[in-house]
Amino acid sequence: MYLTKEEENTLEGEYGPSLQKAIEILVALGDIYGADRLIPVKSAQIAGVSYKTMGDAGLEWISDLEGKVKIPSILNPAGMDINKWEEMGIDPVFAKKQQEIIEAYAKLGIQTKCTCTPYYLEGFNVTLDDHIAWSESSAVSYANSVIGARTNREGGPSALSAALVGKTANYGYHLDEMREPVIAVEVDCKLSGSDYGALGYVVGKTVGSRVPIFYMRNKPSKDEMKSLGAALAASGAVALYHIEGVTPEALRNKFNKPDEVVPVERKQIDEVYETNRDILSSEIIAVGCPHCSPEELEKIARLVDGKKLQKEMWVCTAREVAQRYPELVQIIEKSGAKVVCDTCMVVSPATNKYASITVNSGKALAYVPSMCKVAAKYASIEDCVKEAGVIDEN
């Protein structure tokens, strides 16, 4: 792999041991995947935030690092809402460790905003063909597919290394040839809303880590594509997908239809809604996986406005988005639902205490049963609100 003089010096330790290790990680990954050089990246999103997954080992590593990041960098969701953790029922020992992890990142100059939707935040807007180093699988999928930016699915240490060095190794989805679709998915019915999460849940298993191109009956919105990509990355390991006539690279590149074709019928989508139908009433309802967009918050606010919910309901979003729309947050919280920031039902240990959950996310449906040991049901956002037990106040 070719390195500039400056990069060689960094590797020799001229700028200290933290930067030396960071570039060593980038070079090692570059060697493993056959990269020719390092390339600059515009921003980084760093996984490895929740104490639930990091443990003391991860905390120790981050605390030992020194220096400052060179590009705008933020974090993946944490294990709790930084302000409302007590209300969520988080153990104080966990909360303390979680704070320590976040403070250790802050010391490195990383913005301590914890979200899987960096693309909604100031300073993280990316456009077609931008190179970035993001970690969280749904954010990677959204950036690659919906925006047409370029990122591999970075691990925590490699994203942090990219943030410190300001570069990443040029391999994988940074290269044109790796972005070509190799499998076609033909959807034989019209879809809307949570159907897209269900589609991703169904198709991800078949597609695995390949790049699919979808042929659809109708054009999904950005929020619908967000749900599709998140589910594809969770039930499979899809980091990039295209939709014929919709996503930016499909529009620009006019891809040939791959030989391998996977047909999807309405019945398969409907089956996802049948998962765990025997749970007559779930204990908690959680939406916002990935974190809600302003449009999604608005829709939820409309659905619960003037009503009282009987069950615990979480609406997960990025803190910055919640702060931008205080009136929507107010309407939602007046109904009894909680607007939960910095975390979600998948990564927070607060989920584990419930026996059953209803979600409108294919990603959450794929992860919550195994990661939180909670039985999960799938429903549209409208049915999620119904499940929460609406009492009309008017």
Place this chain on the structure above:
Amino acid sequence: MKINCRSIARGVAEGEVLLTHDPISFLGNVDPKTGEIVEAQHELYGQSISGKVLVFPHGKGSTVGSYVIYQLSKNNVAPAAIINLESEPIVAVGAIISEIPLVDRLESDPFKLLKNGDMITVNSTGSFVEIDKA
């Protein structure tokens, strides 16, 4: 005898060879406090990897495995060096952050060349391994 290889995590270390044909998931397969393999299905079940030159095909499993390697190192029970057939990111990152020399792609098959208990030096900085004279 010197055998050329590819350097993944730099450094030099000497130790006794411990071979396994099974891939290792550091999260789950290894006790970070003792360095013992705790997965009953694993070829090395019950053995300690502490201070060894650990030879295995490649890592597998959760990326949290990188941090488990770091924890082993902090607890002074990490392998002295690692030889993989083909390195992958979990072990590569773990080895780099823990300063454990890691090499792969030896020019001759390590499973034929080496046996348990051999004393060898892994010189990752120089991209070679050397079997010590008895």
